[in-house]
Amino acid sequence: MEASIFFVIVGAVAVAAVARWRGWPAPLLVTVVALAASFVPFVPNISIDGHVLLNIVLPPLLYSAALDVSFVGFHRALPQIRRLGVWLVVVTAAVVGLLAWWVMPSLTLPGALLLGAIVAPPDAVSAASIGRRLGLPRRVMTVLSGESLINDATSLTMFRVFAAILAGATVTVWGGVGQFLLAVGVGMLVGLVFGVALHQLRTRVDDAVVNGTFGLLAPFGAYAIAEELLGSGVIAVVAMGLFVGFNAPKTSYATRQQEAPLWLSADFLLESFVFAYIGLQLPRVVADLTEGEGGPIVTLSVVVLVAVLVVRPLFVYPAGAWGRWWTRMRLRKWERLASAPGVASAQVRLRGRRPISEDQLRRRLTETRLSWRDNAVISWAGMRGVVTLATALAAADLAGLDARAADAIVVVAFVVTVGTLLLQGLTLPWLIRALGVVDDTEREEDARELLAVRERNRDAGKAYLREMRRTWADRHGADQLPAFDAFAKRLVRVEADAEQAEAKARPTAEQFTALAKGWLAVRREMLLEERRAGNLSEEVMRELITAMDAEELALDTRIALRT
Template sequence: MSPILGLQLLLVAGGAIAVAAVARRKGWPAPLLLVAAGLLASPLVPAVPLDPELVLYVFLPPLLYSAALDSSYLRLRDARRAVGLLSIGLVLFTAAVVGFVVHLLLPGLPLPLAFALGAIIAPPDAVAAVAVGRRLGLPRRTLTLLIGESLFNDATALTAYRVAIGAFLGGTVELLHSVGAFVLAAAGGVAIGLGLALVFAWLFTLTRDSLVENTLTLLIPFAAYLAAESVHASGVIAVVIVGLHLGSRMHLRGFGTRLVSDAVWKVTAFFLETIVFALIGLQLVTVIRGISGYGPWEVAGYAAAVLAATILTRFVWVFAASFLLKVVRRGGPQAPGRQQSVLLGWAGMRGVVSLAAAFAIPPEVPPRERAMLLFLTFTTVIGTLLIQGTTFPALIRRLGVSSEQERYEDRLAEAAAQQAALEAGLAELDRLVAEQGHEPDEIQKQVIDQLREKSWRRSLTAWERLGGGTGPGGSETPSALYRRLRRAMLQAERQVFVRLRDERRLDDEVLREVMAQLDFEEAILER
């Protein structure tokens, strides 16, 4: 990579983080603001190329792994039929419909290239939809379907894309052979993912060093992706399987590993997502220059038709799949309701994987056709992000969808679990005291009383949250009072430590240690 390109990427990263910081401060969806900022900046800055290998081999694996770690294997398993219909069936349906529409619009475009475009723009990127949905309290099941779809649909789309490009370059491709190649790629991804998951899980049993474990986790998504792709299996599925397996076993790791891991992957995902969405908008000038041979109204019509076909296809499939699940499951938990189907249908924002695949179209494709495919991909990605993305919050509010009942049930379940855990902990404390064989002395009694008080306080806090954190008549609960006063005390203690450091009466290393202790206590208070 040249120094100039490195400087460009550094400036893009810095600008993207600044825009994302503004979005977070204002409560706006950061992906949409980043795309808009990229579009506005594109004519004013030198072209920043979107390298397909950079996206597929550097950005995609950690983003997939982070999403998989944060997902629930049990919820995905419960919704496996709906997720399969979205991540496999919908992708193939979209590729076919959009391919035929493009072939009708551009009869001179070979049919395999038309299907390749359909495969390119078929997989939605749920980052923007999930970010908005979580902020506005979208029900957990809807979020599970969106996340599950985004975890697996890239594998289907990239496989279909390779088949279509192969048909263009090498002539005819048998349907049975294509299906077999897809099944083998998926099965290979699952096998490699499970194998690596077991290997890494075993490695984690050999160390209890949180720094070493979390450094190792940074290598896992790249190792899984490269291992699978090197044998023509699905790297996407391999990464997702490893992430789901290790994420479901995170409770077996040490508390330090869990605390650091959460911070590491939040920062990693935030950093990569900001750059990715900014790069999408910055491709405006590059894409437009390639279609200079077409009339503006002509290409605008093509773009509008492909965008409309993409959006309508998703609605048709979602409602058809919902009806099918209701028939098969007789209205069981697998079948989305009408409101959920509307939200799923409108949550079809495309992302950087589509653009990366378009930029990766081989040079054997004539430049004119390649430029048109890239333009239609870009306009579909931008159109779905700006049209569906900006209206998605209003749609959630309009439908009156809320996860308030789920949040109440979660708080109730947590309070009951805290009560059961409290009783188990106190029983273990009583057993350990009884094993001493003699009455505890005064100091031991104080320690035991402190342990009992801390356990009861944690359980009491869980029950208090059922009432919204307020006491009778809106008064401050004991737990809230304790947290407020203790936070003030911690701040006063920090000031003393810093003052002693400034007076050269305390070393910086000691300061960092005591500040870490206070920070952990405040993190517990925040929880």
């Protein structure tokens, strides 16, 4: 079994590498190749328990995705993310459940709703890979990524509720809502505890290897403990990832540089295996169809596949219109409050927080505006993935579900997963190009923002150098000012000859190293302040901090070579 899994992983990684080399969407190619390979006699037919698959694959993939999501963008798009990640999952589960019960009454209503919960959550891995390659706007990518971070929690909570009903427990609607709120609350608490602990470790321990190792372990711990406490492991991992990612600029540059390639490799490995595993389940599906009554199950699979394709756009457009109406109502409410006698607009308070300006108020209350083209892409980016297949495999062990119903659920989950991957995944690039949904405007705005913040960043660095120069002569003697000025020019003008600057600085290398690191620290703090003030997007800030990390790495490398 272990050898079979190893060879499957190697093959999947090789296919994914070819896809990356050719610029093709790797998840789709891996799935197609795995489907074809499943007919080859010597290809192993591996089977992993659904619970084990979720516990191994889901935590690191969720955590890595949360690290890369802009917390500011996530917070601003939260109304849209919440509608897609919670309410769309509930609506999809209900529609699919009722249709499945009508097509195959032997499933029973709880079993049909269980099937609905299984196929409801999309997996944004495929959509994200296609979107990044084709340059989808950041506003669309944020919504898709944010949805994928929370919809699994909704689906898995519903799965637990309907599994309990199948086992004979009495669960009311309010009881189900209570379980969901408990799962979210406990998950957020566990995730924040782990996030704070991991962040403290990353800021206090100056060892990138140790920090990276604990970063690999933390998602599994947060997921397992939250699930043990009847919380949502998904929410725990997402909360931890958002907290750690938001505070990542406060850690050492070595930790950030160690972390990025580590998680890129982990994602590449896990995603390749997951989509290969999905494709290799075809023999099991064929066996389930030949052993049982294939006709009704095939009909059910087609009906459910059509339902998940249709429900999403039918939900996205009305939900978007409702969101725009709700935004207008909120703005009118706070405008009336701001214009009340004796209340200046700058003194408006939002939920008891400190006073904010009218512009800041509008920014916080206004949803990210999505055009009908953006919503068309979001409507068609509903590919299913590992959560759907893993929960279907886990359903086979549930009490109260007979073998025929379990086989039907596995077959339907497989058809929906592969069907959406191929139908939507292969046509999504064409749709994006046909509608012209690209981020040209955002790129221009980022360029302007980058130019402006670089100027302010340089000014902050120069102010620090001027302040240090005034005390330099007192600390080290006036004869050191020429060397200070030469090194300061090297810091401000990165195109200067590094060897010449180093030679002048050599007599006081430790002092000049401290000066350079202080100069970088002041500039990083300035970027964090700009982000806090809402003047700088997180994506642009990360780009600038990455450049500063490279500067600090070059500085430390020169010091190591000198010693």
